[in-house]
Amino acid sequence: MNALSAYDPFAIKGATVSIEALLNTQLLAQDTSRLKNDRTKSRKAGDQRSFFRGQGREFIEMKHYQNGDDIRRIDWKITARKQLPFVRVMEEDRHAEQAIWINLTPSCYFGTSRCLKSVMLVHWAAFLVWRFLHLKHPLRLMIQVGDKFDEFKISNKQQAAQACHALAASHENLANTYQTIPDSTDINWPSHWRGKPNLWLLSDFQQTNLSMIRQAIPVSRINKITLLQVVDHFEQELPRSGRLPVKHRSTQTVIDTERHSARTEHADQFLLKQQSLAQLAHYFGGLLISASNQSFDWQDVSKWPV
CATH class of the missing domain: 3.40.50 (Rossmann fold)
Structure with missing residues (x-):
């Protein structure tokens, strides 16, 4: 099934x-x-919590780029490897009203x-x-x-x-x-x-x-x-x-x-x-x-x- x-x-x-x-x-x-598979599954793809220097916000996960996402958050290394655009999701995004x-x-x-x-x-x-x-x-x-x-x-x-x-x-x-x-x-x-x-x-x-x-x-x-x-x-x-x-x-x-x-x-x-x-x-x-x-x-x- x-x-x-x-x-x-x-x-x-x-x-x-x-x-x-x-x-x-x-x-x-x-x-x-599980349906949309937005998260990358490996640590190389960044599926763990970490801090990006100079941003002052906690990194949560990667997700596929969608219209309206900030292009400044595109992770170009993962994008090149996956051949699909990925963006970083930050802690502040998770708590936006x-x-x-x-x-x-x-x-x-x-x-x-x-x-x-x-x-x-x-x-x-x-x-x-x-x-x-x-x-x-x-x-x-x-x-x-x-x-x-x-x-x-x-x-x-x-x-x-x-x-x-x-x-x-x-x-x-x-x-x-x-x-x-x-x-x-x-x-x-x-x-x-x-x-x-x-x-x-x-x-x-x-x-x-x-x-x-x-x-x-x-x-x-x-x-x-x-x-x-x-x-x-x-x-x-x-x-x-x-x-x-x-x-x-x-x-x-x-x-x-x-x-x-x-x-x-x-x-x-x-x-x-x-x-x-x-x-x-x-x-x-x-x-x-x-x-x-x-x-x-x-x-x-x-x-x-x-």
Whole structure:
């Protein structure tokens, strides 16, 4: 049995969220290094604690270079030997505050295969909670459903479990109210937050006003941002299914999916949205990570800066 099949019990499926599944992501968060193999295994690769002269910070481990990493921390000897870029992770990185903000908009309560986008987002949020708790980061979780905000400060397993219960309850709230939640809701930066956290913003961003994010989140108040986006295949490409009835609240229309112009316009709108998201991430000096609710696998967390 390979490493991937061993984690099949953690597959994300369906239209509902179970608290047990969110609690079980704790096991995955603790074992993620076995999946992504970020750590080098030998002492030559630097998998031990040591001090770099003149930096005044404790060295923890090596990891694969990812977009947004400081290129000054690339270890060129290991990079040359492995033929892949590696960067040093320092003690101060391990203790940077992490702020997870999950925005469950009505468009998240949608999915054409495997699971709803909202189900995947909630599992991702739970995984990040357990992962950062395992790494001993100061941690905050903000759950937004429409105009309702719930905030949690997490420093132990009991608080992480309470956050998982809150995530499941928030998803149930979305299921019950998505038809009445406004299409566009405000994102208000918490004025009581101190320090400069690494901000994780989780959503599908279909109903998110990106210019509002620029205005609402002060660049000077965050260290960096990671936009973690779930995408349904339908949003990328219209299926060839003839005349497709579409309903949004009280508005109904029909899309002729056989028309080339309709499919092209649909794909172009998606690409424009993705470009705008990438520009937003760049504006904050951060990273956009997009994953499909149809094809996401937990091994994909190797692309996440965790």
